[in-house]
Amino acid sequence: MKLAVVGGGSTYTPELIDGFARLRDTLPVEELVLVDPAADRLELVGGLARRIFAKQGHPGRIVTTSDLEAGVAGADAVLLQLRVGGQAARDQDETWPLECGCVGQETTGAGGLAKALRTVPVVLDIAERVRRTAPDAWIIDFTNPVGIVTRALLQAGHKAVGLCNVAIGFQRKFAALLDVTPGQVHLDHVGLNHLTWERGVRLGGPDGENVLPKLLAEHTDEIAADLHLPREVLDRLGVVPSYYLRYFYAHDEVVRELRTTPSRASQVAAMEKRLLEMYGDPALDEKPELLAKRGGAFYSEAAVALASSLLRGTGDVQVVNTYNNGTLPFLADDAVIEVPAVVDADGARPLPVAPLEPLFAGLVANVTAYEDLALEAALRGGRDRVFTALLSHPLIGQxxxxxxxxxRLIAHNREHLAWA
Structure with a gap:
């Protein structure tokens, strides 16, 4: 089995490598290719990756290359983890929206649109090259904004599934609070990427006992603190929202905070510098503790599980981003939603979802409309399309x-926008 990771020079990658090494019985990778145009970063990451495999006794071969076609040729699956423009572009996404009193964030609001405009054309170009050199490969997209990027891939006819680590993070958190193994916890997770709610926490399977009321009764303060929301919000909702919902439920408070603190991008850039220094240490043969602060917790385990289900046809239930196909009846079939789905060699098929409460459905419908317009702007360009997408976003709307x-978006991203 051959896997390729496009964006393999990311400081995230050792998290992924550690998962491949630990979970080799689930996903027996024989060749893993890390593809990245940044040769200096790639060699540092690749060196650590080989040492992790060696320490854990993984027999697979790790190859590094800057040649995309050579790297993905004959691959069974290709994982995309790109950041077009790097942390410098992210820093801008998190900064200039604040000048207008709007949240600055890399996947939500105006910053999220900027990232989509930069990213979609690049991802589609990569996907076309994958199709030519590995026509049977599955594309697993971890590149943000995952919902928009996954829809672009599916709309272009690619074999693609989107992946986010929010659901697996909640699964692990709830399992710890309940003192059970993660595999016993199944989530009634519903919404769009970075716009989801946990409406149930079931033990033993998708039809198991719902223990969310017990969790909220006993652990609301801790869960609310993790989300940086008042516990009263969880009490009134009766569900656990994704932490990204704070940008909607406490927008003005978040803007005030962001105006007085260093951007997340600047913090991550400093962390990445230190991580790369650590990766260059020939004595390091495991992922460092600092990597946990970088983000992407449990990404490796979610990626291994998804790749295994797609390539081995196991029919496991996993939370993924895929076509709606009637799951949420108020959305078009080709909208991309994030829900539990049966995953096998034919792709992902969402499980039935109980009717979505109006409070949540209204926001999902609004953001889906924005994502439609954002994708149109990413594919076709033009100032008017950018304006329309921004006007439609519930965090902007004026x-x-x-x-x-x-x-501001066009001025800060001109080098990445072919039409600007």
Whole structure:
């Protein structure tokens, strides 16, 4: 079995390598290719990756290359983990929206649109090259904004599934609170990427006992603290929202915080510098503890499980991003949603979902409409399309803000926008 990781020079990658090494019985990788144009980073990451495999006794071969076609040729699955423009572009995404009083974040609001505009054309180009050199390969997308990028891939006819680590993070958190193994916890997870709610926590399987009321009764304060939301919000909702919902439920509070603290991108850039120094140490043969602060917790375990289900046809239930196909009846079939799905060699098929409460359905419908317009802007370009997408976003919604943000977005991203 051959896997390729495009963006393999990312400081995330040792987390992925550690998962491949630990879970080799689940996913027996014989060849793993790390593909990245940044040769200096790639060699540091590749060296550590080989040492991790060696320490854990993994027999697989790790190859590094800057040649995309050579790297993905004949692959069974290709994982995409890109950041077009790097942390410098992310820093801008998190900064200039604040000038208009709007949240600055890499996947939500105006910053999220900027990332989509930079990313979608690049991902589609990569996917076309994968199709030519590995026509049977599955594409697993971890590149944000996952919902929009996955829809672009599916719309272009690629064999693709989107992946996020939010659900597996909740699964692990709830399992620890309940003192059970993670495999016993199944989530009633529903919504869009980075816009989801846990409406049930079931033990033993998708039809098992719902222990969410017990969790909320006994651990609301701890869960609310993790989400940086008042416990009263969870009490009134009766569900556990993704931490990304704080950008919607406490938008102005978040803007005030972001205006007075260093951007997350600047913090991550400093962390990445230190991580790369550590990766260059020939004595290091495991992922360092610092990597846990980088983000992407449990990404490796989710990626291994998804790749295994797709390549081995196991029919496991996993939370993924895929076509709606009637699951949420108020959305178009080709909307991309994030829900539990049966995953096998034919792809992902969402499980039935109980009707979504109006409070949640309204926001899902609004953000889906925005994602439609965002993808149109990413595919076709043009200032008017950018403005329309921004105006439609529930965190913006005023024409003066949309006009000002459009100008700033284009000015800060001109080098990445072929039409600008």
């Amino acid at each position: 024409y003066e803000y949309a006009e000002a943000l459009t100008d």
